[in-house]
Amino acid sequence: MGGSDFLGLFNYWIVIVLMMLGLYTVVSRGNLVKKIIGLNIFQTSVFLLYISMGKVAGGTAPILTGDPKEVYSNPLPHVLILTAIVVGVATTALGLALVVRIKNAYDSIEEDEIQAADDEMEFGVEPAAKDGPP
């Protein structure tokens, strides 16, 4: 791979690193709010990936300026991502409302504590000697 390949692709690679950071936050952390924030990071980096694909070198924002020789960046990814952003915040709001209800029901938003409370309710498992609620 030559140097031009790196320049042409490093945008995508760093965005993939961001995506993986978001994914790792969702998978490995037990706190529900942090999972939702990690999901937001994942979403935003996917948006960056799409918009990077839409950029045309030497182009400008896709708003007609009247200059017939003007080069515009691709407006289609912009349309898709604009709707995706607002849908993303709508689902985040829904997720956060669920977190509030879970807190009301279980008095905790840590995943392992919720799991332990469920196990205790379902199977009557005696909780092992562990610390009290944080």
Added chain:
Amino acid sequence: MTIANFIDMAFLVFLGITAFAILKLRALFAVVMLSSVFSLVSAGLLVHLDAVDVAFTEAAVGAGISTVLMLATLALTARREKAPTRTHAVPLIVVFLTGLALVYGTLDMPRFGDPQAPVHTHVAPKYINDTEKEIGMPNIVTAVLASYRGFDTLGEVTVIFTAGIGVLLLLAASIREPDGLRIQTMDHHLVLRVVTKVLIGPILLFALYVQFHGDYGPGGGFQAGVIFAAAFIIYALVFGLENARAAVPGQAVRVLVACGVLLYGGVGVVSFLFGENYLNYSVLGSTQVSGQHLGIILVEFGVGLTVAAVMVSTFYAFAGQNPPIGDEDW
């Protein structure tokens, strides 16, 4: 390496550092603030990538509404994350392998900024060339959003409507009714009160400007709806939820949530009545261009109405929850 590449790399590295800090920190307030920083910096990167409409929406939505809702959730749940007790070898390996697979996938992708990439040579030139004579507005993104791809936007307004209803269904049962006893305002903060009073008018004006100027510059229904909701949210934050609910009652907001979707769908039905396809705006005016203009203004207004009402009603639902600490403990 050109300056533009360097700027891109600097932005992305900054975003990576912020994401890593979000992963590592356990103080949830700091994590929420950093996610707001993440949204704002990615909005800056989006401007650099020529996506001005998207940057506008990301800044308003990600750094604004999203942060407010997360802070409201934090006020109702926890302040810190529990320390991780088990090792994370398996997630790390899975994430690493996924990243490697994605990087392998990008090797076949068209290079960044390549004008001959397939995505730029099929549908996009048609939109860029035909917008001037078929729709007659400079902002190609709004033209595509509201007219060429109007069905997508109708579905997506319905998604926002559904999410708003979902939040209301989940949280409405525990919304504290105004009883006149609890005062949770910031009355004693003179600076905040004065500056908020000065700012709310311009914010509302700006929201209207963004709404109706979306045809000529970056803007449109989504951004305007979010900015409109931000004005009411700042009023509720500084002057108290009861005052805000007296000014804009929850019932009225819930009606407005439905009215926006109704307006959007209604424009399509009017096209039916003229004998054309659903959401064909060309028949709404005397010429095709004027019909498209009218149709786009109406549907964008519907979108803005629904988005603003959903954001405000979601904020009311979150802010009206019984807080876990009493007012005496403030």
Added chain:
Amino acid sequence: MSQIVIDGVSWALLIAGSILVLVGALGLMRMPDFYTRMHAAGITDTLGADLILLGLMVQAGFTLVTVKLLLIGAFLFFTSPTSTHAIANAAYTAGLRPSISEWDTDEPPEGPERDHGEEDPRP
């Protein structure tokens, strides 16, 4: 000729604004106390951003873009000191007090004799 003057003035303003932003960031990292950090961060938001906007306005000339930049500058001028004040006020209400350096309350350094007849009143 005047283009060079415009460029020079806007370069100077942009560089000055950027230096102030850097100073603010450096102060944010290095200051010892919360309130001193807020003081440093306030520089970034107000004077740093306003100088950068002035530099951009000089570049834009007498067009609509300048009016929009002026409005942005006005809004920043209102909101960033308010947000600094809000954060500091919230910290004060929560009970955080500025830390007073030790030698103010213990023995002062060697200096001319001062007639402090009574105890130091500070807690």
